[in-house]
Amino acid sequence: MRVLVSWLRDFVAVTASPEELAERLGLRGFEVASVEPAPDGVRPPWAQMAAGLDGVIDFEVTANRPDCLSVLGFAREVSTLYNLPLRLVTPVTAARVPNVEVSLPVVAVTIEDAERCPRYAAAMTAVTATTSPRWMVARLEAAGVRAISPFVDITNYVLMELGHPMHAFDFAKLSGGRIRVRRATPGETMTTLDGVKRELDTEMLVIADADRAQAVAGVMGGGSSEVSAATRVVVFESAYFQPASVRRTSKRLQLKTEASSRFERGVDIHAPVVALERALELTELIGAGRRGAVVDRYPSPRSPRTIVLRGARIGLILGLTIPDADVERILGSLGLALTRRADGWNVEVPAFRVDLLREIDLIEEVGRHHGFERLEPTFPPMSMAAAPADPRISRDRAIRTTLAAAGLTEAVTFGFIQSATARRFLRADDATQLVTIANPLTALFDVLRPSIVPGLLDVLAHNRRHGRRDVAIFEIGARFTIAHGERRAVGLAWTGAASTEHWSGSGREVDFFDVKGAIERLCDMLRVPVHWTPTAAPYLTAGESAAIMAGDSVIGIAGLMVPKIVDEHGAPKQDDVFVAELDLEALEAARASGVARETMGGADETVRPLPRFPFVVRDLSIVVSEALSADTIRGTIQTAAEGAPAPLASIAFFDRYKGKGVAEDCVSLSVRLTFQSAERTLTDVDVQQSFDRVRAALVQTHGAVQR
Amino acid sequence: MSLPDQAAVQTQIASFETELTHARTARDAQAVRDRYLGRKNSVVASWMQLISSAALEDKKALGQRANELKQSIEARWAAYQASADQHARPSGAIDVTLPGRAPTLGRRHPLTLVRDRMEGIFTRMGFAIVEGPEIEDEWHCFDALNMPAEHPARDMQDTLYLATPVLGESRRADDKRTMLRTHTSSIQVRYMQAHQPPVRIVAPGRVYRRDDLDLTHTPMFTQMEGLAVGDGISLADLKGTLTAFAREMFSPSALVRFRPSFFPYTEPSAEVDISCWQCEGAGCAMCKRTGWIEIGGCGMVHPAVFEAVGYDAERYTGFAFGIGIERVAILRHQVQDIRLFFENDLRFLEQFPY
Incomplete structure (x- = not known):
């Protein structure tokens, strides 16, 4: 709302400068967008010369204060702020004695929907002049309104001054000399002042004459009854329309006007007649016409x-x-x-x-x-201790520090992505699983991400384009599918070197086991034991992808990206990009379900006593078929060692060799077996017996050959 | 052979030191030591032998000299050994200015760092940290917050709605539309439904608006909203709480200013300004020459919100505030373009500490 300070002074005798007013009203709830000099010629005939500096202050008016979309509204705020009286009667009003032109015809007004239009007032005016005075044009310009013709200017002047929207009809164009406030009929159309033909519905309120709609009530007038140079008699409309009705109509027609934005927030139900009187007064003051009768239909007056x-x-x-x-x-x-x-x-x-x-x-x-500003800061007394934080907070913090310590940098990407991209990251390419946004701003963000990975690939590609060879990133956030709703996950993407390049030796490129190691460290930190099984996913390279399991449930996936998808995200397709994603809610469920308890010796955080007897280490090197998985061998060893005289405390694979001296489809594995008893010191005989059982089992079950 | 006199002691010590100086290896040095201190045929051993064959009147003096020689050489040998251990490697054996072999360290995102810091401050003021779903229903996001069906913020223009309703946390069956939450106030509603006062929480999280990407807007950003409800909580308490936050986050001398504003869920409502900590209120580029910097919105919880969650609006009062985490990060780190937070350029992210 652009407020001309000299216009404000018509209502309140404030002498403060525009800058001071702007600053002080800024602290009373009216944010100031700008303070500008006043345009020339804004001084009306009645204004006092020595009133003080003039200017235009552009205020932002919050949605709850439609009364301040007017000079009068601000005058009331200023009178309270400076403790000055508010002059509701302007200097010009006091000097006037109404002189009603009785020869004018009177419009017949009927309200046919009193719910949508509780009050409708109209006034007749005979046209005598066709130009607006300089001061009125300048004041409107200061308020940001272009002058058009005296009667339109008068309605706009009243709009800016009192905040009440009005409309002017050419009486001759109103068929039957009638105004009917009614709802639109089925299929009714009307061409509004902006030249657009509008299709109306029966919930919309219109101002009609005997034949047809001449205005969309509270929104915009119609072209056919517009005031023109040929107009002899003008009908001013000044009404109160129900806010919800105007809001709905304005939204349906996608037509927002100065009038509709005021009506939909709510205007003063007493304003119609006050505004009408002000318009008539101005009409006579500027010599634009002579006033006729006033009609006021207000069937059910409201009590305050x-x-x-x-x-x-x-x-x-x-x-x-x-x-x-x-x-x-x-x-x-x-x-x-x-x-x-x-x-x-x-x-x-x-x-x-x-x-x-x-x-x-x-x-x-x-x-x-x-x-x-007079509030003295105090602190609310605490009557009880703070509730514990959401457990996800400390868990996510721990995940962030663990992954950052493992060399990955945290990214934050948007929760929405493009549907074409998103489809690829569903386990089965079933687009009905995608959560679609009904009103996306752009097609680039039309679905919620079903996975954290695509966003990370975009980040990876961005950094590759900006000269980074090595990128290791992660993100914690929500992902969404129709079947599972919103789930929190952590994703990571890694390409380039496995660790920072160092002068002491050549680096190594990242591979599956770096990603696996990072995930294992994470799961270890969260005390959820996991195991890995080969899996397939549309976006991962077959043979280098695995499901991450906790007990029997899949809690994540990891693997090497398909080069074509890497390429589509804008990173070089020759890059080996490894990704992984863990469903934190599935992980949490696994933790709660006792998977952790069984294998980690108690989720209750009780420490185990330190071993009292020494351990014995034996290394075993065997050649086995390459197709045999480490998990299978581990299983065979564990089974064989069960009940053996020397209990097996741990199994570690410490070397894996293929090549010279090992048959084509075989591999040489070195396993470190650690034996330890909680009850006694193991003898060489015990250890040898256990060791022999393990070796025999490997030979028997897998045809292993000891090296 | 004449018996060694006092001068001979000094001569032997001097020649021991000379020989030791010339020893190139530990083995050489050991040989020198053995020549002087060995059990047989060494200098000290031969002096000891002389004592037994010396004349009675000479024995005492000779013994004293032999002992003196032995002790002096032993002391010098011990000193030599200590020094030799220390100099086991030639000086300059490595270039200590070469880069170290540090494990690769990733960084946490600046929004995480700022959020953690804010959580720390509010935690110490007795606020619990609470999270909630990003997909919300209209009741939790709008209705309960005194934003009736026709409220402009519920417009399709500002809110991203989902094409089909999606499972959320305790979604209300009668709510047909789900959307991405436009603020984390919905978490506060959920918390109040589940807990009776006193309540003191902060709710951080991502929120979504139907905004284009530009220098100052993103369709997703991060908020932290606070809520305190209890007996006799006032607007002055809110000012005190935010002042404490500003002093720790920005400057120990920060002042807080409330500018009246309008939010449907608070009454009275205010914009929160903090006195500019760069110019101390004198006016600079950061505060656009106003001396004040806006960091969020706040107010006293509207009684309609209490009524919606089933609190006694007559008995309890409370305050709420909302601060943009990006806004705080932008101010703390002088970030010129909000998009940097979501572009995730490592050259940007790596400027922040682990």
Whole structure:
């Protein structure tokens, strides 16, 4: 709302500069976008010369204050702020005696939908001139409105001054000399002032003549009854339309106007006649015409709202003591009527304050004008200890530090991606599993991500394009599918070197086992034992992809990206990009289900006593078929060692060799076996017996040959 | 052979030291030591032998000299050995200025670092940290927050709705539309439904708006909203809480200013400004010459919100605030373009500490 300071002074004798007004009103709830000099010629004939510096302040008015979409609304705020009287009657009004032209015809007004239009007023005016005076044009310009013709200018002037939208019809174009406020008929159309033919529906309110719609009520007038140079008699419309109805119509027609935005927030139900009188007064003042009769249809007058305001409640909410006299002055000055009662006041709220609905709204007004700057900071007393934080917070923190310590950098990417990309990251290419956004801003963000990985690939590609060879990144966030809803996951993507290049030796490129190691470390930190099985996924290279299992449930996936998809994300397709993703909720479920308890010796964090007897280490080197998995060999060893005299405490694969001296489809494996008993010191004989059983089992089950 | 006199002691010590100096290896040095201190045929051993064959009147003096020689050489040998251990490697054997072999260290995202810091500050003020779902229903996101069906923020223009309703945490059966939450206030609603006052929580998380990407807007960003509900909590308490936050986060001398504003879920409502810590209020580029920097919105919880979650709006009062984590990160780190946080360029991310 652009407010011309000299226009404001028509209502309140404030002498402060525009800059000062801007700053002080800024602290009363009206954010200032700019302060500009006033255009030339804004001074009307009645204005006093020595009123002070002029200027235009552009205020941002919050949605709850439609009354301040007007000069009068700001004048009321200024009068409260500076404790100055508000002149509701402008200098020009005081000087006028109405002189009604009785020869003019009178429009016949009927309200056919009193719910959507509780009040409709109209006034007749005979046209006598066709130009607006310089001061009116300049004031409108200051307010950001272009002058068009005297009658349009007058409605705009009243709109800016009092905040009430009006409309002007050419009376001759209203068939039957009638105005019917009714709902549109099925299939009814109308061409609005902007030249667009509108299709109306039966929920929309229109202003019609005897034959057809001439305006969309509260939104925009029609072209066929527009005031023109040929117009002899003008009908001013000044009405109150139901906010919800105007909002709906404006939204349906995708047509937002100065009028609709005010009506939909709520205007003053008393304003129609006041605005009409002001328009007639201006018509005569600028010599644009002579006034005729005023028609006012207001079938069910509303009674004002009364709210109880308790003095004690003000202090309680604000944490500040405000003297009763100040409460009365502030609210009185804002136009509220106060009557004392034992615990405070009965407050009658004027109809233009549509935002004041209950006690708290009045407390806000008192606090706002008393000044929030007078609040002394205090600290709320604590009556009990803080609740523990959501356990996900500390878990996610631990994941972040663990992965960062493993050399991966955290990324944050958007929760939505492109559907064409997203489909590829579903286990089965079933697009019905994607969570689609109904109203995406762009097709690039039309579905919620089913996986963290695609976003990470974009980040990886961005960094590859900017000269980074080695990229290791992760993200924790939500992912979404129709079947599982919203699930939190951690994803990682890794390409290039496995570790930072160092002068002491050549580096190594990242491979599957770096990613596996990072995930294993993570799961170890979270105390969930996992195992890995080969799997297939559309976006992973067959043979280098694995499901991450906790017990019997799949909690994640890891592997080498398919080069074509890497290429589509914009990274070089020759890059080996390894990715992994863990479903943190599945992991949490596995942890809760006792998988952890069985294998980790107690999730209850009880420590085990240190071993009292020494351990014995034996290495075993065997040649086996290459197709045999490490998990299978481990299983064979474990089974063989069960019940053996020397208990097997751990199995470690410490070497794997293929090549010279080993048959083509075979591999040489070295396994370190550690034996330890909790009850006694093991003898060589015990250890040898256990070792022999393991070796025999490997030979027997897998045809292993000891090296 | 004449008996060694006092001068001979000094001569032997000097020649021991000379020979030791010339020893190139530990083995050479050991040989020198053995020549002087060995059990047989060494200098000290031969002096000891002389004592037995010397005349009675000479024995005492000779013994003293032999002992002196032995002790002096032993002391010098011990000193030599200590020094030799220390000099086992030639000086400059390695170039200590070459880069070290550090394990590769990743970084946490700046938004995480700022969020952690904020969580720390509020935790110490007794706030619990609470999370919630990103997919929300209209009731938790809007209705419960005094934003009726026709509220402009519920418009398709600002909110990203889902084409089909998706499972959320305790989604209300009568809610047909689900959306990406536009603020984390929905977490506060969920928390209040499940807990009776006193309540003191902060709810961090990602939120979504139907905004284009530009210097200052992104369709996804991160918020931290706070809520305190109890007996007699006031707007002055809110000012004190935010002042404590500002002083720890930005500057020990920071002041907080409330500018009245409007939010449907708070009344009174205010924008929160912090006195500019770069110019101390004098006016600089960071505060756009106003002396103040806006960091969020706040207010007293609207009684309609309490009524929606089943709290006694007469008995309890409370405050709420919302701070953009990107906003805090931008201010702390002087980031010029909000998109940097989501582009994840490693050259940007690696400027932040682990």
